[in-house]
Amino acid sequence: MSFESFLSAQSFFLWSTFTIAFILGVVVNKTNFCTMGAVSDLVNMGDAGRLRAWILAATVALIGVMLLEALGRVDLSSTLPPYRGSEFQWGRYILGGLLFGIGMTFASGCGNKTLIRIGGGNIKSIFVFVVIAIIAYYMVDPFKELPSTWYQTYFSSWLGEASISLSTPQDLGSIVGNWFDVEPLTMRFIVGGIVAVIALRYIFGSADFRKSGDNIFAGVVIGLIVMLAWYVTSNVAVTTEDGSFSMTQFYGEWDMMMDSEAGKPKNGSTNLQAQSFTFISPIGQMFGYVGSSFSSAFMTFGVVSVLGVIFGSLLWSLVTRSFRIEWFNSFKDFYMHMIGAVLMGFGGVLGLGCTVGQGISGVSTLALGSFLVFISIVFGSAITMKIQYYQMVYEDDATFIKSLLSSLVDMKLLPAGMRKLDAI
Secondary structure (H helix, E strand, O other), X not given: OEEOOHHHHHHHHHHHHHHHHHHHHHHHHHHOOOHHHHHHHHHHHOOOHHHHXXXXXXXXXXXXXXXXXXXXXXXXXXXXXXXXXXXXOHHHHHHHHHHHHHHHHHOOOOHHHHHHHHHOOEHHHHHHHHHHHHHHHHHHOOOOOOOOOHHHHHHHHHHOOOOEEOOXXXXXXXHHHHHHOOOHHHHHHHHHHHHHHHHHHHHOOOHHHHOOHHHHHHHHHHHHHXXXXXXXXXXXXXXXXXXXXXXXXXXXXXXXXXXXXXXXXXXXXXXXXXXXXXXXXHHHHHHHHHHOOXXXXXOOHHHHHHHHHHHHHHHHHHHOOOOOOEOOOOHHHHHHHHHHHHHHHXXXXXXXXXXXXXXXXXXXXXXXXXXXXXXXXXXXXXXXXXXXXXXXHHHHHOOHHHHHHHHHHHOOOOOHHHOOOOOO
């Protein structure tokens, strides 16, 4: 997909992203595709249907990336965020995932679900969105306008110690390939194939899931959407007399290629890299975009993906007449949503992604950190739900410690003798 001018290439880049994100918003709203809902179904009802749908989406995206890489159609060695970076920041991954999982439980949904709920008329989610936007903007500084980020000021000094420098990129193909002296591309195909087979066997091993049209549809389509975003952002190019340049390459040579700064995007060296869907940092980019008085220089993949999902959800809500204005039920409801938003803002940045960003887009790259973040998100959400349930049933008798210990026993992470409350 090559264009004769940067403006044409950028226009295609952004409109393609918006269209794909719009479809994502429609599909997620239609099928009620939701990680928090999936965890809730599993914890409260023992139903893994929506969790299987989520794993199916990640598996389809993984298979797509495997094929695209084998065909030489994408190069994910340098992405936004850097999924395959050689610095395995396990402290960030675990802490970020736990905070995000707890936060999305308090706020009634993850970053993607927040956008879906905004499109459906939920005013509560607008408040969540604003809090996430402010925190993510100051944690990441997506347009490189701040002297330092909150991450650099408050987290880097101590979380940087909880990290392992690898001799290879952190994707499973590179790590295992290094052990057996096999090319990373070949080993990614092998390891990815094994992971995909195991996942598909688990997913379709359930007779109930095989009968669930919405879950299968959601998993397949969302996985393809994530794959398509990788393809588009990796293949938009600008053709000049000197040859064909990717958008990041062209941006790096801007002074040589262009006569002025007109039309130059902010921080294009980062924001034009290969990327797929994630929603916490992009919500932060929305804060910068609005703060710039909607300058086109601040229009990024992340900004249009946020807008696309909201408008896709809005359309489906209007077509199905499910659009409903929702407000906080009580001050406690407001308080819990705000706490959840704060935790998601910090957690999503620390974990380098959300349930979609790490759980699907990141997993599709076979990045070890993505698996760790997603497990941490699910655990953080599950333990929070169990504690809430114990406190609801036992009320004053269920202190936080008693509820926590009993929940960990339920999850078989502590011996039964440490139970403080009868199982529910």
